[in-house]
Amino acid sequence: MGLSVESLSVRLDGRSVLEDVSVAFAPGRVTVVLGANGAGKSTLLRALTALTPVFGGQALLDGQAVMTMPARERARAIGYLPQDGVVHWNLKVRDLVALGRLAHGDMREAAMAAALEATDTVALADRPVRTLSGGERARVLLARVLAGEPRWLLADEPLASLDPLHQLETLSQLRAAAQRGPGVITVLHDLTQAARVADDVLILKQGQVLAFGPAETVLTEANLAAAYGVEVAIVSTGGCPAIVPVSRLNI
Amino acid sequence: MTGLRLNFALGLLVAVLFALSLSVGKAWAPLSALWDGDPRWAIIAELRLPRAVLALLLGGVLGLSGAVMQGWLRNPLAEPGVLGVSSVAALGAVAAIILGAGSQWLIFACAMAAAGGGLALLSLLAWRSENPATFVLAGSVLASLAAALTAFLISIAPNPYVVAAAIDWLMGALTDRGPDDLIHGAPFMIAGAGLLLLTGRALDALTLGPEAARSLGVNLTRLQALVVAGVGLSVGAGVAVTGVVGFVGLVAPHVLRPLAGGKPSALLVPSALGGAALVLAADALCRLAPGPGEVRLGVAMALIGAPFFLWLLVRDRGRSWA
Amino acid sequence: MRAILPLLLLLAGCAPEGGATAGGIVSLNPCADQLLIALAPPGEIAAISHYSRDPASSSISTDVARRFRATAGTAEEVIALNPNLVIATSFTPAASREAFRRAGLKTLYLDSPTTLEASRAQVMEVARTVKAEARGRALVAEMDAAVARNRWDGAPVPALLYLTGDLANGSGTMLDEMMGVAGFQNAAGDLGVAHTGTLPVESLLRRPPEVILSPDGGGRTAKIRRRLLAATGARTREAPFSSALINCGGPTVPAALDRLAQVRREVGE
Numbered sequence: 001m002g003l004s005v006e007s008l009s010v011r012l013d014g015r016s017v018l019e020d021v022s023v024a025f026a027p028g029r030v031t032v033v034l035g036a037n038g039a040g041k042s043t044l045l046r047a048l049t050a051l052t053p054v055f056g057g058q059a060l061l062d063g064q065a066v067m068t069m070p071a072r073e074r075a076r077a078i079g080y081l082p083q084d085g086v087v088h089w090n091l092k093v094r095d096l097v098a099l100g101r102l103a104h105g106d107m108r109e110a111a112m113a114a115a116l117e118a119t120d121t122v123a124l125a126d127r128p129v130r131t132l133s134g135g136e137r138a139r140v141l142l143a144r145v146l147a148g149e150p151r152w153l154l155a156d157e158p159l160a161s162l163d164p165l166h167q168l169e170t171l172s173q174l175r176a177a178a179q180r181g182p183g184v185i186t187v188l189h190d191l192t193q194a195a196r197v198a199d200d201v202l203i204l205k206q207g208q209v210l211a212f213g214p215a216e217t218v219l220t221e222a223n224l225a226a227a228y229g230v231e232v233a234i235v236s237t238g239g240c241p242a243i244v245p246v247s248r249l250n251i
Numbered sequence: 252m253t254g255l256r257l258n259f260a261l262g263l264l265v266a267v268l269f270a271l272s273l274s275v276g277k278a279w280a281p282l283s284a285l286w287d288g289d290p291r292w293a294i295i296a297e298l299r300l301p302r303a304v305l306a307l308l309l310g311g312v313l314g315l316s317g318a319v320m321q322g323w324l325r326n327p328l329a330e331p332g333v334l335g336v337s338s339v340a341a342l343g344a345v346a347a348i349i350l351g352a353g354s355q356w357l358i359f360a361c362a363m364a365a366a367g368g369g370l371a372l373l374s375l376l377a378w379r380s381e382n383p384a385t386f387v388l389a390g391s392v393l394a395s396l397a398a399a400l401t402a403f404l405i406s407i408a409p410n411p412y413v414v415a416a417a418i419d420w421l422m423g424a425l426t427d428r429g430p431d432d433l434i435h436g437a438p439f440m441i442a443g444a445g446l447l448l449l450t451g452r453a454l455d456a457l458t459l460g461p462e463a464a465r466s467l468g469v470n471l472t473r474l475q476a477l478v479v480a481g482v483g484l485s486v487g488a489g490v491a492v493t494g495v496v497g498f499v500g501l502v503a504p505h506v507l508r509p510l511a512g513g514k515p516s517a518l519l520v521p522s523a524l525g526g527a528a529l530v531l532a533a534d535a536l537c538r539l540a541p542g543p544g545e546v547r548l549g550v551a552m553a554l555i556g557a558p559f560f561l562w563l564l565v566r567d568r569g570r571s572w573a
Numbered sequence: 574m575r576a577i578l579p580l581l582l583l584l585a586g587c588a589p590e591g592g593a594t595a596g597g598i599v600s601l602n603p604c605a606d607q608l609l610i611a612l613a614p615p616g617e618i619a620a621i622s623h624y625s626r627d628p629a630s631s632s633i634s635t636d637v638a639r640r641f642r643a644t645a646g647t648a649e650e651v652i653a654l655n656p657n658l659v660i661a662t663s664f665t666p667a668a669s670r671e672a673f674r675r676a677g678l679k680t681l682y683l684d685s686p687t688t689l690e691a692s693r694a695q696v697m698e699v700a701r702t703v704k705a706e707a708r709g710r711a712l713v714a715e716m717d718a719a720v721a722r723n724r725w726d727g728a729p730v731p732a733l734l735y736l737t738g739d740l741a742n743g744s745g746t747m748l749d750e751m752m753g754v755a756g757f758q759n760a761a762g763d764l765g766v767a768h769t770g771t772l773p774v775e776s777l778l779r780r781p782p783e784v785i786l787s788p789d790g791g792g793r794t795a796k797i798r799r800r801l802l803a804a805t806g807a808r809t810r811e812a813p814f815s816s817a818l819i820n821c822g823g824p825t826v827p828a829a830l831d832r833l834a835q836v837r838r839e840v841g842e
Contacts, residue, residue, distance in 0.1 A: 049466045075468030086460045088325040089513040102456055103468040128513070144459070148467075276775050291778070293804030297797065298775055355793050410630040412737040416792065419771070427774050429797040538773075543743075543765035545773055 314526020317500025339369030366487025423549025443485025451516030498556025725756025738792025
């Protein structure tokens with residue numbers, strides 16, 4: 001039972017973006033996907049939601065190929081929070097969050113209320129989206145995904161353009177979501193945030209798996225140097241380690 | 252305003268304008284003529300009633316198409332003409348007029364045939380694209396081509412009377428549209444509208460962008476088919492019956508969006524009702540104009556729509572749309 | 574070298590149909606064609622307009638029209654013929670008129686006469702220009718005779734004349750005057766149509782005309798018009814009125830008046 005990829009290869013515009021990636025994601029845990037720009041992180045997420053054509057291998061949900069599943073069934077199981085956070089029309093927050101129930105075809109009040117509560121957006125329910133600040137909007141978009149009660153939550157760089165307070169809040173919401181049952185897979189850029197929230201870490205380099213496993217074992221100076229070409233310092237702060245890039249590696 | 256209250260208010264407005272439409276005209280024919288045995292009942296039954304129903308259908312279909320196009324293209328300035336169907340249908344009708352087949356049935360048939368051909372060509376050009384903007388480009392090309400061919404046909408017209416007839420038709424009018432026009436056009440318009448009403452859910456999902464929409468299980472290819480077929484059938488039939496009437500598809504959804512709440516699916520029915528009200532009102536005004544003839548509906552809509560849009564632009568200077 | 578001379582003479586003798594290869598009169602408009610053919614000897618006519626070969630827009634029979642060379646009205650063709658006179662109308666494009674002027678051609682521009690008096694004056698003007706005054710006066714006399722014999726004494730009846738399809742003839746035209754002479758009251762004129770225009774069917778039902786004259790049985794609205802006229806109890810008869818009688822003045826006038834009077838007689842008192 002779970003979400004996994006087996007020998008997944010994806011080509012875009014003739015270029016190989018993912019090559020022979022095999023990973024089994026664990027439910028109830030937060031998996032952070034790391035890697036340099038262009039390493040294939042977003043593509044991996046999109047392949048898991050059948051948004052991108054697959055060149056070889058497959059993405060599997062509970063043993064079934066994601067690409068051939070009925071769209072609604074897949075949508076109910078996997079919630080996807082894209083990177084751009086675009087909202088084209090000035091909906092009320094309540095209506096926006098309700099969009100998360102589209103795959104279910106119902107408007108279960110309980111699910112929507114729970115989503116609003118979890119993201120601390122109950123007070124915003126009747127406000128038009130365009131009047132929200134960046135942080136509020138990010139929370140509302142997360143609430144939209146949570147409203148669908150997915151078993152898997154995929155978030156592509158959910159912390160972009162958020163201030164530190166809201167970054168921490170979003171991270172704690174992701175953790176809380178995982179604790180409730182779903183598996184969370186998120187792409188992050190900030191290494192410290194990754195260390196803070198991750199149970200497991202997957203590091204991609206040039207479309208291939210560099211390392212995958214529990215955070216403590218994968219987040220090493222050696223792995224990060226290989227992934228980013230950067231020397232990092234892992235500083236213990238009496239709780240979560242802070243991972244700070246120090247300098248370029250001259251390889 | 253809640254959806255139900257808005258639709259009710261708009262429905263009431265349409266009903267009032269419909270009744271008004273039956274009483275307005277060059278000849279005085281009291282509504283009682285319908286049951287009095289007054290020979291003037293024929294005016295109401297054969298001229299005004301089909302005309303009012305056509306105005307309602309045409310406005311409804313144009314408003315609905317406009318709302319769907321704006322939702323599909325995620326752009327509040329989109330309108331049904333963008334797919335090029337109206338221009339191609341107009342070409343078919345003008346061809347019929349210029350080549351001497353000026354009867355009502357032949358004009359309609361040629362316009363619908365042209366619309367069908369245009370749709371097929373459009374689909375051929377743009378189907379596989381993931382991006383609706385390709386459809387807009389293809390539609391733009393189609394519209395230019397159709398306009399050029401229309402001008403060409405007019406230029407080779409055998410005599411100036413035929414030219415006058417073609418240009419007159421192009422300006423769009425509900426004048427003297429009778430039961431035959433209604434019988435020919437209504438099935439297509441209603442079928443097209445039916446297809447368009449099925450797009451609400453998918454349009455809502457598109458609020459979050461095409462990727463998020465697909466992740467919500469929405470089939471964008473199916474949506475594309477519904478939009479193209481729906482707009483093509485309904486707008487094509489509208490043009491085939493009345494000529495080119497613009498602005499309704501742009502103005503109705505635009506005006507009603509703040510009232511309906513921004514959600515695309517909530518805008519569909521109000522836009523249809525709003526469009527119907529607009530065309531009924533404009534058509535009544537056309538008939539009240541002094542002089543022996545009537546103002547052309549397409550001209551009236553442009554005279555109302557263009558300044559209204561200019562005003563919107565000035566008012567919203569700098570503000571983002573929607 | 575000598576052999577070429579007879580060849581050149583042969584080529585020179587290959588005159589295009591219609592006679593003179595230079596000189597003569599060129600007409601660019603079907604009404605002017607008709608007037609020219611009525612007044613000038615055929616040898617002087619270099620070319621007429623291509624419209625006269627199309628029965629739908631011509632006022633002369635196609636056999637007659639075929640005897641003359643036709644041009645499409647472009648300045649190039651006209652200048653190539655090097656005519657003594659070009660007869661055209663005020664609708665000739667400005668560019669063509671300018672071209673004729675630059676080529677130094679003598680031109681005569683006619684307008685569309687809106688009264689019988691204007692038509693008579695136009696006949697005489699053309700007659701004088703082509704030096705055929707006698708034939709001009711004869712033509713005017715024919716027109717006057719036609720007016721005299723077809724003038725209706727009794728009360729006029731309301732009538733509608735469609736020029737083509739749904740386009741009605743209104744007030745202020747020569748046809749309007751002729752209708753009046755023949756005993757018709759122009760219903761379109763009464764409803765406010767000036768020159769030409771379309772009439773919504775509803776307007777007709779207020780005071781239905783007794784006769785509808787039309788060259789082609791009406792256009793898009795014919796069917797619904799007939800149905801409504803019948804439904805409201807109006808007794809309107811339809812009479813064909815050839816399109817050849819509609820467009821021009823001059824020589825067309827007697828035929829048009831005769832036809833109008835014929836229809837009037839059918840209607841009776």
